[in-house]
Structure formats: structure tokens, C-alpha cells
Amino acid sequence: MADGSDGPSPELLAAIDRRAAAPLHAQVERALRGHIRSGRLRPGDRLPSTRALAADLGVARGVVAEAYAQLRAEGRLVANRGAGTRVAARASDSGPARPAPRSSGGGESHLAAGPQPAIRFDFRLGIPDLALFPRRAWLAANRRALAELPDGDLGYGDPAGLAALRGELAAYLGRVRAADARADSIIVTAGTVQGLALVCSVLRERGVRRIAVEQPGWAAQRAAVLGAGLEPVGLPVDGCGARVELLAELDVGAVMLTPAHQFPVGAVLDPERRRLLAAWAANGDALIVEDDYDAEYRYDRSAPGCLQGLAPEHTVYAGSTSKTLAPALRLGWLVAPPALAGPLARAKLDADRCAPALTQAAFARLLAAGELDRHLRRTRPVYRDRRAALLDALAGHLPELTPTSADAGLHAVALLPPGLDERAVVAAAAARGVALTGVRQDGGAGDPGLVLGYASLPAERIRAGIAELAHAVAAARRTR
Ligand SMILES: Cc1ncc(COP(=O)(O)O)c(C=O)c1O
Structure with missing residues (x-):
């Protein structure tokens, strides 16, 4: 019989009961009929070769050949x-249809709930333009990683991360962010979100009960604090960043903040406040948790180094590839003071053993080859131009709004003038297909304003979107 194969034999589960009265070939037939009827085997699917299935089931090859012959x-x-x-084209009338291919569209519609019109301009938050992902460099790094990774590295690895990546990260963070990082102070995580959760769990073990978080701030930070059973305490923010002078009154064991580019407002933490913060942590033996989420994107060349470089004994630094490459990589890192590196690695072990070795090895090679630097040099001007287009369009169409954020990152903030309600503007914008968020949306703190992610939109879409937003603002004003 034609039992050739154009690829490796697929796995197939078929339960065989040697004590049953039914002959073995009939049992194999029944199992395969069941798979076809239920849709687990679909029209066109290739079956294992008779040799492979016989070996898997522990039966003679002739048993499987007989079953295949009957089903043919x-x-x-x-x-x-x-x-x-293969399964015949019309093998089953009752099985479920093959699922429709997933849409490869812009990934926008999944959040457009209820009767809202389709999103035409998506200014929701700040992910990089995924079309700019350096696929060739990533592919090359993966190929090399796969070819060169020792077999031993395919087991459960060091929970702190692959040594090669930690070494590369220490060098990169020192060079690009003036971090005081050594390979053995780094823990590789599944993005910043996991890193913050690990920090909170270790702080809880060490008796911390309350953590200050910026207000307004990133909802995921608050969630990390709450998730570890700790109490988030709001720390107000102004045009110079978090108001760290208030920390002394808050009775907290740690503060979580975004000094390079306050999220969402966009302020850069003032040098004097950096000094104050470092002194607060040192004097009270408290911890600074620095979320350095988009610091590589700075367009005015005056990027301050990270806080961790200023107070390495009292800071856990958190970063990831989500803003520089793509959130889908789920790759992040912590840089911890010596006393916390071990407990954080143990927390990572408890959470999910270790980060995926191949992804780590590929990223290590990407860093070593200078491909991340090249990617940043290539994408920075793109985002700088998009930011300029946004500010230009705001000045032209909505001069009553006040852009506040630093010349950095992948989103900007425009404050609303008195009398304009943030929620009403966001709703009026959504009704016109302009998706955006408000400063006060997560937790209700801060001056009313619009948070506009611009990185994924070409300049002409940004201009058209802001023109549409101007109509929404006018409508919100009329219905006030
Ligand atoms: C303030 C802030 N930090 C960090 C991140 C990145 O999180 P992750 O690395 O888990 O993707 C984001 C993403 O939106 C963010 O807004």
C-alpha cells in the first residue's frame, strides 16, 4: 500500500485494550473513526505511517495496515x-469545521467592545511599531542560538537567567543607561510585569506591607503590589516627576516609579528629587523600584542615566524588550542589590523555573552583535518624526490642549483646558473611531488629559486622527 510520507510522522493517540474482546485492528479503526467524527482529525490531515503508528501502539504493523485499509x-x-x-475530504459530516484562519489585521478590533464604531485611529498605549521588528536580525540570532546552544542549556536553567545574556545585559545597561550592573545582580524575567511581581513577593517576605506607587501611574504596578498582598499607597506626580519629598510621611517600605519618563504624564524626575529619593532609601533602608520602561527612546539627547546607577544598594531596576523590540518576546530583567538577587532568583524559580533558554540565547546574540543598538538607531528617528507630527497636529487642530510630556518615549500627553471633561472627550473620540486613553482613567488621579500613543501610526494617519479628535473635542464641549 502507499504508505509513504512527506514529513515526520504525526503523533496520534489511540487507546488499545489488549484484554478486550474486539480485535486490535477493530480497536484502531474505532479510535480513528472517533478522531475523524470529533474533528480532532480533519479533512486533509496526514496520518502516521503504518510503521510509526504500529510502533507507538505496540502492535504489529499489519494491524494498523488492516485498519487503514478498512477506513479507506x-x-x-x-x-x-x-x-x-490522509483523512478524506468528506470523511465526516458531523465533525466541526476547520477553524477560520485568525485575522492578521491590525489587532485593534479585540478591544472595540459593544456598539462602538470601528477604530480608525488607534492612539492607545505605547507599543512600538511592530512592523519595524528586526525580523532578519532576530532570525539570524535565533539560528545561531539554536546551532550553538549546548545540549545542557536545554534543561531547566539557572532561574536567574542564562549566564551569557546576563553578561550582555550588564554591559548594555552600563553603557546605555549608566546602570551599575554586574551579571550576578541580574535576574531575567518574563517582562517587567513579572519582574515587579517578583520584587513585591520578596518584599512581602521581608516584612514590607506598604509600597508607594505613582498616582497617576501604570495600573499594572498597582496590580503587582495588590497581587502580592501588599497595600499600594498613592504618591502624587507633578511636572518634575513623582513628589518623592512626600515619601517620608507615607510609612512605606518601598516606592515603585518611572523616573526616566513618568508614566503616563511624561515628566522626567528632577535631579534634586533623585538625590532626595536616594537619601530617603538609604536612611530608611527602603527600596526604590525603578521601572525604566521606554528610556531608550529619548529624542532631545539629554537622557539622564537610570536611578539605579545613583543608588545601586537601594534600587531594583526593571527593564524589558517590550518597548524596544516587541511585547510578544516577554523578555525582561531586574538588576538587584546583592542582598536581593538570591531571593529574587528563588522567587523566579517558584514562579516558572526560568526564562526560555532559546529566547535568552537569541537575545544575548542580538545584543552581542550590536543589533539592538542598530535597531534603536533606525527606529528612533521614525518615532521622533511621528512625535513631531503629533505635536504639530495638536498645535494646528487643538491649540487649547497643552502637551506636557518630555521629548521621549512612544506616547505623549496633552492636558485638557478647564471645563473640558476627560471622560466626555475620550467617549466622543471613541464615537468617531479615535481610540485613546485619559490620564485619569486608571485611578482618577492627575490633571485631566489625553494619553496619545503615536509610535504605531504613520505621520499622515496621526494628522488625520488628530483632525478627527478635534471634532470630538468640539462635540464634547457642546454636550457639556
Ligand atoms: C510603565 C510601563 N512599564 C513597563 C511596561 C512594559 O511591561 P512588560 O515588560 O511586562 O511588557 C509598560 C508597557 O506598557 C509600561 O507602560
Whole structure:
């Protein structure tokens, strides 16, 4: 019979009961009929070769050959020379249809709930333009990683991360962010979100009960604090960043903040406040948790180094590839003071053993080859131009709004004038297909304003979107 195959044999589960009265070939037939009827085997699917399935089931090859022959006779299977045995095109009338291919569209519609019109301009938050992901460099780094990774590295690895990546990260963070990082102070995580959760769990073990978080701030930070059973305490923010002078009154064991580019407002933490913060942590033996989420994107060349470089003994630094490459990599890192590196690695072990070795190895090679630097040099001007287009369009169409954020990152903030309600503007914008968020949306703190992610939109879409937003603002004003 034609039992050839054009690829490795697929796995197939078929329960065989040697004590049952039914002959073995009939049991195999019944199992395969069941798979076809239920849709687990679908029209066109290739079956294992008779040799492979017989070996898997521990039966003679003739048993499987007989079962295949019976099912061919029933019209459920077809055998094509050289292409092996497949499920016939109309093998089952009752099985579920093959699922429709997933949309490869802009990934926007999943959040457009209820009767809202389709999103035409998506200014929701700040992910990089995914079309700019350096696929070739990533592919090359993956190929090399796979070819060169020792077999031993395919086991459960060091929970702190692959040594090669930690070494590369220490060098990169020292060079690009003036961090005081050594390989053994780094823990590789599944993005910043996991890193912050690990920090909170370790702080809880160490008796911390309250953590200050910026207000307004990133909802995921608050969630990390709450998730570890700790109490988030709001720390107000102004045009110079978090108001760290208030920390002394808050009775907290740690503060979580975004000094390079306050999220969402966009302020850069003032040098004097950096000094104050470092002194507060040192004097009270408290911890600074620095979320350095988009610091590589700075367009005015005056990027301050990270806080961790200023107070390495009292700071856990958190970063990730989500803003520089793509959130889907789920790759992040912590830089911890010596006393916390071990507990954080143990927390990572408890959470999920370790980060995926191949992704780590590929990223280590990307860093070593200078490809991340190249990618940043290539994308920075793109985002700088998009930011300029946004500010230009705001000045032209909505001069009553006040852009506040630093010349940095992947989103900007425009404050609303008195009398304009943030929620009403966001709703009026959504009704016109302009998706955006408000400063006060997560937790109700801060001056009313619009948070506008611009990185994924070409300049002409930004201009058209802001023109549409101007109509929404006018409508919100009329319905006030
Ligand atoms: C303030 C802030 N930090 C960090 C991140 C990145 O999180 P992760 O690395 O888990 O993707 C984001 C993403 O939106 C963010 O807004």
C-alpha cells in the first residue's frame, strides 16, 4: 500500500485494550473513526505511517495496515502515492469545521467592545511599531542560538537567567543607561510585569506591607503590589516627576516609579528629587523600584542615566524588550542589590523555573552583535518624526490642549483646558473611531488629559486622527 510520507510522522493517540474482546485492528479503526467524527482529525490531515503508528501502539504493523485499509474502503481515508495516508475530504459530516484562519489585521478590533464604531485611529498605549521588528536580525540570532546552544542549556536553567545574556545585559545597561550592573545582580524575567511581581513577593517576605506607587501611574504596578498582598499607597506626580519629598510621611517600605519618563504624564524626575529619593532609601533602608520602561527612546539627547546607577544598594531596576523590540518576546530583567538577587532568583524559580533558554540565547546574540543598538538607531528617528507630527497636529487642530510630556518615549500627553471633561472627550473620540486613553482613567488621579500613543501610526494617519479628535473635542464641549 502507499504508505509513504512527506514529513515526520504525526503523533496520534489511540487507546488499545489488549484484554478486550474486539480485535486490535477493530480497536484502531474505532479510535480513528472517533478522531475523524470529533474533528480532532480533519479533512486533509496526514496520518502516521503504518510503521510509526504500529510502533507507538505496540502492535504489529499489519494491524494498523488492516485498519487503514478498512477506513479507506469506508471512504474515510485516502492513500496517495508518496503523500502517505490522509483523512478524506468528506470523511465526516458531523465533525466541526476547520477553524477560520485568525485575522492578521491590525489587532485593534479585540478591544472595540459593544456598539462602538470601528477604530480608525488607534492612539492607545505605547507599543512600538511592530512592523519595524528586526525580523532578519532576530532570525539570524535565533539560528545561531539554536546551532550553538549546548545540549545542557536545554534543561531547566539557572532561574536567574542564562549566564551569557546576563553578561550582555550588564554591559548594555552600563553603557546605555549608566546602570551599575554586574551579571550576578541580574535576574531575567518574563517582562517587567513579572519582574515587579517578583520584587513585591520578596518584599512581602521581608516584612514590607506598604509600597508607594505613582498616582497617576501604570495600573499594572498597582496590580503587582495588590497581587502580592501588599497595600499600594498613592504618591502624587507633578511636572518634575513623582513628589518623592512626600515619601517620608507615607510609612512605606518601598516606592515603585518611572523616573526616566513618568508614566503616563511624561515628566522626567528632577535631579534634586533623585538625590532626595536616594537619601530617603538609604536612611530608611527602603527600596526604590525603578521601572525604566521606554528610556531608550529619548529624542532631545539629554537622557539622564537610570536611578539605579545613583543608588545601586537601594534600587531594583526593571527593564524589558517590550518597548524596544516587541511585547510578544516577554523578555525582561531586574538588576538587584546583592542582598536581593538570591531571593529574587528563588522567587523566579517558584514562579516558572526560568526564562526560555532559546529566547535568552537569541537575545544575548542580538545584543552581542550590536543589533539592538542598530535597531534603536533606525527606529528612533521614525518615532521622533511621528512625535513631531503629533505635536504639530495638536498645535494646528487643538491649540487649547497643552502637551506636557518630555521629548521621549512612544506616547505623549496633552492636558485638557478647564471645563473640558476627560471622560466626555475620550467617549466622543471613541464615537468617531479615535481610540485613546485619559490620564485619569486608571485611578482618577492627575490633571485631566489625553494619553496619545503615536509610535504605531504613520505621520499622515496621526494628522488625520488628530483632525478627527478635534471634532470630538468640539462635540464634547457642546454636550457639556
Ligand atoms: C510603565 C510601563 N512599564 C513597563 C511596561 C512594559 O511591561 P512588560 O515588560 O511586562 O511588557 C509598560 C508597557 O506598557 C509600561 O507602560
